[in-house]
Amino acid sequence: MTEQRPFGESDHEPLAADDMLSQAIGQWREDTPAADLWPGVARRLDVRTAPRRTRISFTLPQLAMAASLLIAVASGVTWLAARQPLTAVDTQPMVVAQSESTGEVEGGIVNANFADAQFNAAVTDLEQILHSERERLDPRTVLVIERNLNAIDAAIQEARAALNDDPANAYLNSHLADARRRKLDLLRHATNLASAGGN
């Protein structure tokens, strides 16, 4: 038996089957605690430390309100788009938020697709354009846009607050990403409309 092996690759690698250590590990007996350890564990399972995975539930009125909001946003965007020839919209310069490379992180958790800085920069640009061009829009159009933007902002804030408590929650991340996309889409449509002459 080699007692003092030279330091080399072989001693970084898994042990050979015929190595005395392999044999010793193979014979290393499993043991069990002499006493039941559960009572000691149970005493320390404080209710305050109980795991509580965040569950998201909605009441019927909340669901109805959410549905109404979606319809309002979709209607507003559709109404705005319908009033604008597609060719004019398509030729307008657009500010596009850069999405991160993927929405996935390891383990399948979906994160929000837009980095905060990128999203905020895009929103700021679009809001500035919208502010400077808003005089060219019908006041009723401005009202619809602002109402929908406020609703989306509220959804973004709620999602962010919930994510503070549960940062890895896939649903919340996805919800936040969707809300951000909706805000950018609405702002793009609004600025395109205003830049093209509004009403």
Added chain:
Amino acid sequence: MPVNDVVLATEGDAAAFERVYRAHLPRIFNLARRMAGPDAADELTQDVFVRAWQKLALFRGESSFATWLHRLAVNVIIERFRTLGTARERFLADSEAALDVAHAPRTKHLDLSMDLQAAIEQLPHGARTVFVLHDVEGYKHEEIGDLLGVSSGTSKSQLHRARQRLRVLLRKEA
């Protein structure tokens, strides 16, 4: 153990968590015994399951629950070593000194009937941890380095020395 017990425990069901505990107790207890010795194994095992209860909400099912729990257990045990006054530098520096096999006594005065458990208890925490994680639990040096906050080269060096020391301690006289 039904998978549902992990889900129920995640939602705060202590009875389900007890079933989870009983299903995983043997592996966690033996991990603690091998890494920290029999005297500390009971308390460390309890610590691991209390920590698991506290962290269950973070288990997302990306790995098997057994893998997640094992990793958590290793972290709890390593933390214990450190809080016992074994700061990282000392954790490994002591190992270097204690494992200086070039000056180790020959085995004639050693108890040659000593089994691996007894032999490994003569190793310092750092070397014992590296040996158990690599040779018994199958971790890679990079993973061990991450867990201990050292380079994979240090992990390799520790393993080499731990193996040599253990061979000396286990050697049977002809």
